[in-house]
Amino acid sequence: MNIKVLGPGCPKCKTTYNNVIEAVKQTGIDAEVIKIEDIEEMMKYNVLTTPVLMINEVAKIKGRVAEIKEIKELINANL
Amino acid sequence: METQTLVEEKCPTKTQGWINAGAILVDVREPEEVAIVDFDVPNIIHIPLSEFEESYKEIPMDKQIVTVCENGTRSLRAAGFLINHGYTKVFNMKHGMIRWLQRGFPAIGDTTVPEGSVSCCSH
Numbered sequence: 001m002n003i004k005v006l007g008p009g010c011p012k013c014k015t016t017y018n019n020v021i022e023a024v025k026q027t028g029i030d031a032e033v034i035k036i037e038d039i040e041e042m043m044k045y046n047v048l049t050t051p052v053l054m055i056n057e058v059a060k061i062k063g064r065v066a067e068i069k070e071i072k073e074l075i076n077a078n079l
Numbered sequence: 080m081e082t083q084t085l086v087e088e089k090c091p092t093k094t095q096g097w098i099n100a101g102a103i104l105v106d107v108r109e110p111e112e113v114a115i116v117d118f119d120v121p122n123i124i125h126i127p128l129s130e131f132e133e134s135y136k137e138i139p140m141d142k143q144i145v146t147v148c149e150n151g152t153r154s155l156r157a158a159g160f161l162i163n164h165g166y167t168k169v170f171n172m173k174h175g176m177i178r179w180l181q182r183g184f185p186a187i188g189d190t191t192v193p194e195g196s197v198s199c200c201s202h
Binding site: 008039040042043044046047048049050063 | 082083084085086128129131132152153155156157159160163164
């Protein structure tokens with residue numbers, strides 16, 4: 001599974017990224033977690049509000065912190 | 080500062096000529112920000128970034144578009160989004176409302192000049 005957190009590195013982005021790491025740990029799945037802060041890269045994904053949580057190249061949560069519980073649900077829904 | 084090549088950027092001083100030539104400012108700040116201070120220009124559209132994906136089609140494709148926000152960061156992403164959706168006459172105004180006020184350009188509301196460095200078009 002490929003999980004991306006896109007955002008310029010603000011506190012909300014960092015919190016979301018840390019929540020993803022914790023959710024992956026708790027679910028025990030094999031996942032590649034990538035943080036994207038480069039503006040040119042973000043624009044390829046048409047990112048507007050940040051942070052953005054993407055799973056397997058699909059934006060799941062935009063413009064707010066993603067909570068551990070909902071990330072785990074999204075992970076399980078994408079297995 | 081953001082380094083990218085997709086979107087052309089101009090500072091508020093260089094943007095004035097485009098505004099006088101009829102360019103449309105697209106302000107992506109949220110309503111509560113606009114309520115405090117707004118750009119006093121002839122042609123402006125307010126589309127908050129949080130609604131941009133649903134509402135960007137209100138923006139004409141045949142006019143020169145200048146995306147703006149508070150410091151030029153959110154408007155840069157909006158400009159990239161427009162270019163990726165077929166708009167060709169778009170540039171982002173660097174440094175946003177902060178520099179606009181520092182330069183004393185026309186604004187409506189609380190025009191208190193925020194702190195911060197000033198140099199821009201010295202070259």
